Amino acid sequence: MKPIFTDARVAWHDSMHERSLSITAASMSQAESSAKQTEQRRQRIEVVFAAQGDDKEARIDILRQKLNATETRGDKFNSTNRGAKVAAMARIQRAVAGLPKLLQSFGNFLYSPNPTAADMEYSRYLLAKHVRLPAMTDQQSSKVESLIIPALLSYRDTAFGGREHWSPGRIIEFAHQYEVSFSAANWARDWSSVWERLLDACGGFDQQALDPVWVEINKERGDAANDG
Incomplete structure (x- = not known):
């Protein structure tokens, strides 16, 4: 089969x-x-x-x-x-x-048909706690939190939705919900590296979450090849 x-x-x-x-x-x-x-x-x-x-x-x-x-x-x-x-x-x-709880929630946030608010919150916490950010000023550090949810949503759109990553304009618009403002003119200079670090971290956690799923898929492939 x-x-x-x-x-x-x-x-x-x-x-x-x-x-x-x-x-x-x-x-x-x-x-x-x-x-x-x-x-x-x-x-x-x-x-x-x-x-x-x-x-x-x-x-x-x-x-x-x-x-x-x-x-x-x-x-x-x-x-x-x-x-x-x-x-x-x-x-x-x-x-x-079998995954740690935070990785389970991260994967569910990305791929479950019915992700929960808890899945999003655990994913936000995972990214905020473990992402490695470049050196920033105190003012920049205070703004990073407002980029975490947009990064998660952008990564999900790309990883499973087949869409492009969010544009700076869309990120800035979303951040206004937190009453945080970014300069579009200075985005590339001040924030693009931070944004890329957030997306890279999402990719790393995504791979960790999917690893045991790939193990099961590859095992099934091997069984099917042996049966064939």
Whole structure:
């Protein structure tokens, strides 16, 4: 069977859609849905045959046998594929759960379909605590905090959204929410190196968060190659 996931970011995102889903629950849901659909088809067909002559019972019996065979094959295929995907998602979830809390939240902020306010706050704290900044004046240091959330959002837009990094104008506009002002004319001189350090730090934390997810993906690739 082909690997379920080939990209760590996509794997993280998709796996967080169904955090509490188990293979058993998925299989039961699939079976119940399939059984209900099959019974509805049988009832419709038997109503049609009831008006078509004396041999209707024999024809219904033959059709029932065909339906049973078809549904058994279909259910097996769907259940196998669904079960494989749920199992792959469970392995990714387990890999994510093994990360330190701050890196879990950082990855969830970037890739979860439903990142929380706590994910953003932990990500902000991680970046603020560990980023290595160039030498700055006291006035510059007091402004750095207002750039951390824009850096996180900009990195997320680029890493998983396929968009360009935020422009200086957009960063400056966002910082106004914190009542912090930057000079657009002096951005390149005073702040571009700080901004690049923040983005580089995001890239480093991103790699650390994704490493165990890539381990699971590469292991699945190896298993698929051996089976093939």
